[in-house]
Amino acid sequence: MNTPAPSGATGVLVLADGSTIWGKGFGAEGEAVGEVCFHTAMTGYQEIMTDPSFAGQIINFTFPHIGNVGANYEDVEADNPHALGCVVRQDVTAPSNFRAVQTFVEWMKANGRIGLSGIDTRALTRLIRLQGAPNGVIAFSEDGQFDLDALREKARAWPGLEGMDLAKEVTTRQTHRWQGGLWHLGEGYASTPSPRRGEGGGEGVRHSSELPDARPPHPTLSPEGEGLQGDTRPHVVAIDYGAKRNIFRNLEAAGARVTVLPATATFDEVMAHEPDGFFLSNGPGDPAATGAYAVPVIRQMLETKKPLFGICLGHQMLAIAVGGQTAKMHQGHRGANHPVKRLEDGRVEITSMNHGFAVDAESLPDHVRQTHISLFDGSNCGIELTDRPAFSVQYHPEANPGPQDSIYLFGKFVDQLGKDE
Template identity: 60%
Template structure:
């Protein structure tokens, strides 16, 4: 069906509300249903297209923006005070932001933290990240919850000049994350060693100088703090690219293999990752997976995944450990989920979301392999989920005996 090109003051989805252009608007969000959100541009001038999602976390915006799992996504922060701790070189999960843009309700808060080295807006501009403030984020979040995460374009033009028709066509043309393999885009290009451990007040990050275990981490978009947690648990960590073969991995003679988080559709990444994981399982190498790694392990074990309407993104998600009955407050960022109906006989569910009952953890019943959907290296609990790294070390030790 043909559409009339978007205009400055009309929403083509009136059920979501019309958003007239205010005077002085220098930023706009154009969704692929024609809805417009006007606001104040921030960060770098330009435009970016991606899946528009929301994150409910009250802290950690810099970690969120640099999490490779957000590749291909524009993040709506539901918490209004973004920027109050500024930006620094320590609170990053990768050298550069992988999110495509950010959407805020309130203009960036001036930094008020002793660790800040620059304002957030300057940090965004230095990394070429496009942002917009002054948006009714409640309305946008409700729209996402009701109709699913849309594709959108976020644009910032200091002179306020926008080609809305071109932005709309760009949003309509982007294919979405279903079927998209992004792990190759965010993964490292060559193998490297990692020994940095966890941060402590007054000392910064430590170093693992006496490792007891060698773990190969497959980088599908690994967050740095996951690698730090492995090092802190006693690991010498060797990081390999997402496309590493089983032979590449086994050449390092690992005591265990870690499958990292990452972006995109697990079924697409699984085309090359699943045969590798199945080979490692057959070789009886202990395996621990997180996020995308959890989904890839499930696929390797014969299960399936599907895209969620809104996904889980935030730092207040309760997850129940079915073995102990304990509830963990977890950090999550995923738009795909393992299908419980596809559970195979050699797999058991170990963790479950208390928000929607979805699968949050699995374990093999006949092999040394387990995984969780959430992020135990993050600290909303603050240490509710750190036991999983110790569990991995215990599994490796038991396998050695």
């Protein structure tokens, strides 16, 4: 039976425990079920919504002014949004940024994503911190009519992210050579090959504000070997478990050429590209579930003793591959202001994080050393193998929240490529 919303409410968030939170819907009408989490970043809402790591999740933004800079075709991490929807405090206002080509409301509607405004996001964040990330259904209907009983049952029935492999849903569908470097104001994304960091910018594409009909920049799907004649840069094979594009741009900027393979690629398929090293990307879901098919391949990669670098989900699966364990976190880490301590020298890096699972440091074997820890809760944020050139971090160095506290990791990895074992 449909239940009318309170006066003026056209959207609702229904949690698995039966809690009902009313708001004003925007974006696309409909409903979606997933895990409700909070994100503390003050900028980058487009990047967050398009990050494949947020598949299966509804974002509660703690910063109140989401949507105030509009939307463009450059600030995206994938062709389409992967977060199911978002919850915000203030109504989305007209954009106030020269790069905007759409309002955030228009962008959400065009991409089939549901938003709720007018929500007490502080109260919702407090609930998540105390009780853990709940399952919930976000719904928007212009007429304000909702079947609350059905929505509650849908939230209760959703199995949750633990045990869920989502990498297969968000990975690339075909092998391709990555093309495209870092973004520069007034130039857009540099063409490939990109110079090493510090050697100046490459020829760029025009700015999105000059191209109202432009579409998001994306890698050209090049046949194997095409355009590589004379390219002497070290070759990285990147496994895409739900990768953010800016990771590949930073690998290019650090001096590598990158070939991207699907999450389900076999070891033979990886080695057919004659890599100098391997990269394991971020992604959504439970690392143990994705690891069922990914970890055996990672173990074979490690046997080659070629350099290996992992970020986020890639970090977690590297830990599993060497004998460690992962566990679901109470509330997760999601934001652009997370302090991480580098253990070798005590330096603190301000990092961007997005993970609901963590590596259990106590489970790591003797040949793996912990390199970074969270200063919020002491959880593991980095590991390095002592018997071969393989390392990984839980956070996102490509997101530049520090802004470049952690960008050295790309140079560290690329500098290892092609060296004698």
